[in-house]
Amino acid sequence: MAAGFGELLQLLADNRHLAPELILAVFALLILGLSLLVRDRRVLGWFAVLPLLLSLFLVAGMMGLLDMRLVGFSAFAGPVNSALAGGALAVDSFSLIFKFVFLSVALLVVGTSISFLSQKDRHVGEYYALILLATMGMMVVASSQNLVPLFVGIEIASLSTYALAAFRKRDILSAEAGMKYFIIGATSSAVLLYGMSILYGISGTLDIGLLSRRVGEAAWEPATIVGLSMLIGGLGFKMAAVPFHMWAPDVYEGSPTPVTVLLAAGSKKMAFAAAFKLFLVGLVAARADLSFALGIVAVLTMTVGNIVAISQTSVKRMLAYSSIAQSGYILIALAVATKTAVAGGLLHVVMHAFMKGGAFIAVAAVAWLVSSERLSGYKGLSRRSPFLAFCMAVFLLALAGIPPLSGFWSKFVLFSGAVGAGDWFVWLALAGVLNSALSLYYYARVIKYMYVDDPPADAPPVRPGPSPYTAVLVIALAATILIGLYPQPFIDVAMTAAGSLVP
Amino acid sequence: MVESSLPVLSLLVVLPLAGAIITFLLPRRLAVASRWVALVFSLVPLLLSLYLYVLVWTAPAPTATPGYLSAESLHFEEDFEWVPSLGISYTLGVDGMSLPLVFLTALLSCLAIVFSWSESRRPKEYFGLMLVMEVGVAGVFMALDFFLFYIFWEVVLIPMYFLIGIWGGPRKDYSAIKFFIYTHVASVVMLLGIMGLYFQCRDALGHATFSMVEMAKVAPTLAPGFQCAAFAALFFGFAVKMPSVPFHTWLPDAHVEAPTAGSVLLAGLLLKMGGYGLLRVAIPVLPAGAEAAVPVMVVLAVASIFYGALLCIAQNDLKKMVAYSSISHMGFVMLGAATLSPIGISAGVFQMFNHGLVTAVLFMMCGVFHHSAGTREIGRLGGLAGKVPVAATVFLVGSLASLGLPGLCSFISEFLVIYSAFVSFGAWMWIPVSAVVLTAAYYLWAAQRVLFGKFRVDLPESERGRLEDLHISEAVALGVLIALIVLFGLFPSAVLDMVNPVSAAVGGLFGGVG
Incomplete structure (x- = not known):
């Protein structure tokens, strides 16, 4: 028994870099139990903040953003680069960047939810547990070095977010959002899985690093083309790239706003984490041929997103389309696939989480203040709530x-x-900057x-008192401004993470 | 090289920024105090920049002409690392080309604040935004890091957007967004050029840097094909800002709707950013590109001068006329730049400086007439000289300065531009010369219709102004400007001697002789 316990401790110590994921999983289950005993939704919310803060602290340490030796956590001192679970998972600067994003977003989501959920909302414990599980699933995707954990992670995150999107099931928009998201999500998962199985059939390996060599040898057989197309299609749906984007605005608009933040700033980035892994590491050999296709998708995505956003009258829906456009920018990184471009893509994933997350939270705050998500409700907001207007302005200018x-x-950095990279990639940069100007x-x-x-x-009169979202907004605002001043x-x-993906 | 133990150039940026933050944070009941804050935080930089100007002016001249952007020619340099992995640093410094424009920035910002002393509509935001604008423009003129230059360049857009959007005229929404998008597109294209330059210089130097000083050393050795492409991108950014025909259409809209002080800053300072970028960066850093682009620059410059003047004749709105005249006058800057000769470049900088002073007077007078008569439409006005004699005199002096009366400052710079253009391009330069005649025509014709003849204001009684002459704050601002216009008309060397070494260094790149 004692030996067994010792082995367990050893096992935990060896896999300590997965502690953030484990903490989230354990607390998700604890919250489910706790919700049977505690009825106060705020207590449950704060209970969900705890593991997120802890995990974020560890992740930041492993990234090297914090000096862990100073606080006695030298086991987590960064920069970390370790392979775990027989090489199926890796904790390196690439995965840590995404984990940092997912955890920050989850923190914003939970912080917003504490004020957003009302007395009428039921199943609050499940709500927070699902957020934690979704976050954990995304983090697994970021760490995956193997197709199996990659897909499992995607499914954990997707299934959790399907339920979250339909959380207010008596609200017809929320129910529609959940249903639509579920059908599209399940279909795209199936397409993705099918693509993966074809690649497995060609290469005989599930390891993403090995895939590269084997697919390279077998390049441009019809089966490869079908497999790759399905991969692009499946991930394209998840990242809402044009022409697979139709679901996104409806789902983003209909979901409860905190869930929208999770979808737009979190789970969409999970698709990018998978795409970076698959296209940059796994399919190096096919990349030259892929990059033109990805470049076209990138330009289409940003242009359609921006043009459609112009005609929206609901700010939430406008932000949903702008979110599509932002995916287009990140796709440039996949098409160009040089170190600087990939670093830019990763940075945009980080920055987008705070500015888009912040903007959606500001929408929630304005909705709380003036009961409107329409553009017309924003008239004269600077006089009615200077702080909120300032936050929104900063987030939009950052976007x-x-x-x-x-x-x-x-x-x-991205452009x-x-x-x-020269060559025709300059035109991608031109499309990017012109789209920025359009946006x-x-x-x-x-x-x-x-x-x-x-x-x-x-x-309608403004509600008195400070907005309950102030604290979360301040976090997002501080991140947007401070990272801008000291990036x-x-x-x-x-740059380190990009260097590990592409030479 | 003049140095200071204090980071004096940073003060020129930080003080207005601090002032802006203070005005924004003032409680609403103290909103009236914001103008005092704005005055103090713009007056101190003005005195400081004047002091720096005198320091450099009185410094012993180096025996040989210092190289372009060499350590000898740069004063008060400050250098701090910002993002070392990308080679971005916070580097400020001035030389003879930028110092007059830095002084102009501090001067016009302060005078614009004095001029709009009685602004009562949301004064906190108004004065705060003017200070933010000063931060951006001064930063552009002092930045020696290309990245920093771009950041300051973009910072200018936001306050101008709000100044037009909030305090503008009836079509302010359209004009504000047009200004914002138009100039932002130009900026991002310029940014692409900067990025290309950055990578090429990185490959040539072996390390990444945005430093203008280093780029100016290595970029002229890059392949001519690349230089042409990068020059085209930068030139587009600068030409839209100046603005040059055919990229000028944002300007009249922005000016007509902008509040008076906004127009003063827009024409007096923002347009100069374009000319400055052309002379400071595009031409000396990419000489092969500049040489290839000379025909384009000459054609655009002459077109701006001539077409701008023609458009002026057709205008019925006094302010729109002054706005179009800016296009014409900034055309001289580009013409001077296109000669790639020391005289042309010096004259271009001096022309920017003079245009800043003169156009500020004219836009202020448009504001005064609009306020006191109720309209700016030339056709509805007549004989104002009898009712508001001081204002009429000032407007006349401004008009004469703008049309290039000898003895006033613009004459010198336009004369030198035309002289250098004749030397470089020959007899075809009769076209811009004939535009000078047009300039005289539209100013005198407008002055004749508005100021002289029988007094009339074709407006219903309720819409007329009270026909007041200059207020004390307006008189102060205008008086200072008129004094300077005369001063620099009589002593042009106060600016030209400052600029000449730098333009000699730039002209030297093209084998030009002083």
């Missing part, structure tokens, strides 16, 4: 890529990577409504 906010840096139109329009216009005379640590981590 548009105005310096020196965080979004500018990631776009800058400069495309320019640096400024609808971002500036919201700012105009908030700052330039006067509040309508018959506007060095994030650029370093992203």
